[in-house]
Amino acid sequence: MAAEARSAEHHPALAHHFDDLDQQRQASELGMWVFLVTEVLFFGGLFAAYAIYRWAYPEAFHAASHHLDVTLGAINTVVLIGSSLTMALAVQGSQLGNRRMLLVFLWLTILLGSTFLGIKAVEYHHKYVEHLIPGASFHMEGFDAPQAQIFFSLYFGMTGMHALHMVVGVGLLLTLVVRASKNEFSPEYHTPVEVTGLYWHFVDIVWIFLFPLLYLLGRV
Secondary structure, three states: HHHHHHHHOOOOOOOOOOOHHHHOOOHHHHHHHHHHHHHHHHHHHHHHHHHHHHOOOHHHHHHHHOOHHHHHHHHHHHHHHHHHHHHHHHHHHHHHHHHHHHHHHHHHHHHHHHHHHHHHHHHHHHHOOOOOOOOOOOOOOOOOOHHHHHHHHHHHHHHHHHHHHHHHHHHHHHHHHHHOOOOOOOOOOEEEHHEEEEEEEHHHHHHHHHHHHHHHHHHH
């Protein structure tokens, strides 16, 4: 009887080394949280480098930050906050078994994420035109130009790694769209949507710290 009950409860998405879908979900969520901890350590190193150099060269960082477009940065902040909302609603749709709701909000999240990347590309182009990309062609008026190049090295390093994480996130969302279109998710099984949501929210939170550090602190 126990074997029959276990067979009746078997789900096509249940991996053979888990007893049930709940155990599989908990293991997946734990794995994602462990991964996000390593991401915190990674970005933490970048934030620490920023803090050290900002303390060492406050005037240069203050001057360099004025070359960033606060308006575009603020728009991107609103875009990402909106994407966190649509991602949360996509997760809710998967939990309710509402495929239409899931697909609509997955596509909206993809649209917002792509909008963020497009705006960031515009910002990078502006820096290229202004010769503010670190390297042989870097040029910024002022005695603190060499130290300002450190600021832009950190700016491109931090925002570039964040953008890379956004690209990965959009790729994961597209994968979810394909799977949702095949009706693979249900109230019983929606773990991939939930763990992708955790990743997406983490990337959004990173930007919430990047925006004031890079765009605003030099203006207060």
